Amino acid sequence: MYQLTNSLPYLLNRVGVRMGxxxxRRIAGYDVTLPMYRVMAALWEQGDQRLGDLAGMTSIEMSTLSRLIGTMKRKGLVSRTRLKDNARTVAINLTAKGKSLVEELIPIAVHFETVAxxxxxxxxxxxxxxxxAEIYVSLGTLEPEIAEAEAQRRASKRQA
Amino acid sequence: MYQLTNSLPYLLNRVGVRMGxxxxRRIAGYDVTLPMYRVMAALWEQGDQRLGDLAGMTSIEMSTLSRLIGTMKRKGLVSRTRLKDNARTVAINLTAKGKSLVEELIPIAVHFETVAxxxxxxxxxxxxxxxxAEIYVSLGTLEPEIAEAEAQRRASKRQA
DNA sequence: GAACAATATTTGCATTTGCAAATGAAAGTC
DNA sequence: GACTTTCATTTGCAAATGCAAATATTGTTC
Structure with missing residues (x-):
């Protein structure tokens, strides 16, 4: 007998949502949202990223991220520069302000993990x-069957 | 040296987002969103829930859930009934349609977990x-210090 | 039993999200 | 070198989200 509350997706989501x-709430006083923190921490680990890479790294959808980077730039936390050699990509980096802010926040994140x-x-x-990490990789296996479900969906939509 | 990509919150979020x-995408063809599935699966496990309970069980914020239940009712998936004895609460249940739909979807969820x-x-x-589950519980420990951070925030806001 | 406090849900409003389409720029192709 | 194709990012638009305030009902106190 299936129980949602004993399923892996449920347990994962619940702990993820709660922690987030x-x-x-803990970092609200610094005037940063959680997605902003994620972006800054990602850039702190690996700077000079393109939008697409950063989207993959942070699990933030690209159009959402594009706008988020916009507001973060306005706040002076990151810079966004079109490259001279390949002007269709953009290089995103922490500013000095962004760097020092994320360096204040990381200890809080570490503390959270310690408690957890x-x-x-x-x-x-x-x-x-x-x-x-292994589960994340295994999930890739599902792609083909999902693509098929989507193909069928598109087919029946064309019908209608 | 801290690495976001090796931190627990990061790894949890990443796998949760991906799986979600x-x-x-897999269930889109059934005209259900993931939050709707979560609500239905929660009600399938435990019916006759009040809004607050369901919010806790599904990790969906209450005002969001209130509206979601509204659209699900319009779709004929759930019922929402004010109680006669305590009319400030509401009892939410699956309809026959909702029940049969979730019973189609659960095997898919089980399959996902199997693959994962x-x-x-x-x-x-x-x-x-x-x-x-243990981590989820441990996180509760953080509440007091967060409440304090929020109190300070409120205090400095009153100032301004 | 009228006034006040507590509980449960809903709604107003501004922000965020995500898909799909649009834009901008580089790479083939002929 | 004008052409279509591909790639990377941004934007239009409708829907979803979340906080705070409003509403509705019950409980309590005097």
Whole structure:
């Protein structure tokens, strides 16, 4: 007998949402939203990214990210520069202000993680992370069957 | 040296977003969104829920859920009835149509989970689920310090 | 039992989101 | 070198979201 509340997607989503919501509230005083933090932390780890790369890294949809980068630029947190050699791409970077802000926030994120995994051993934590990464990869397997479902959907829509 | 991409929140969010996005696309042909599926699956597990309970169970914010239930009612998937004995609460239930639809979708969700954890042993999977549930609980510990951050925020706002 | 506090849900409003189409720029192709 | 194709990003538009305020109902206190 299936139970939503014992399913992996449910448990994952629940903990993800909760953590995000708590972290959002925690950093609201810095005038940053959670997506902004994600962008800054991603750029802190790897600067000079193109929009598409950053979208992949942050799991933020590209059009959403494009606009988000716009508001972050207005806030002086990031820079967006069209490249001279390939002007259809754009290089996104942290500004000094963005860098120093994210360096204030990262310790808070670290603290959150520490609290979250307080009950587990170091090995338990690395195993968990490996597991999560492996699941992410396994999900790729689903693409073909989803593409087929979508193709059928498009076909029946053309009909109508 | 901190790395966003090796942090627990990042890994959790990433796999959650991916799975959600794939599942959304998979079920789009049934004219259901992911949040709708979540509501139906929650009601399938436990019917006759009040809005607040359902919000807690699905991790959907209450005002969002209120409106979502509205559109689902219009689609004939759920019923919403004010109680006679306590008319400030509302009882939400699946309709026959909603029930049969969710019973079509659950096997798809089960399949997704199967694929996601294909690499792991049964024990590995139960352990993972237990871990996720424990982390969820641990996060509660953070509430007090967040409340304090929010209080300070409110105080400085009153100033301004 | 009238006034006030507490609880549950809904709504107003501004912002965010995401798909699909549009734009801008570089790469073939002939 | 004008042409279509492909690639990367942005924008139009309608829908979804979330906070805070409003509403509706019950509970409490005097």
């Amino acid at each position: 919501e708590l972290f959002s 995994v307080r009950e587990f051993t170091t090995k338990g934590v690395t195993d968990l992370k490996t597991t999560l | 996005e794939l599942f959304s 954890v294909r690499e792991f042993t049964t024990k590995g999977v139960t352990d993972l689920k237990t871990t996720l």
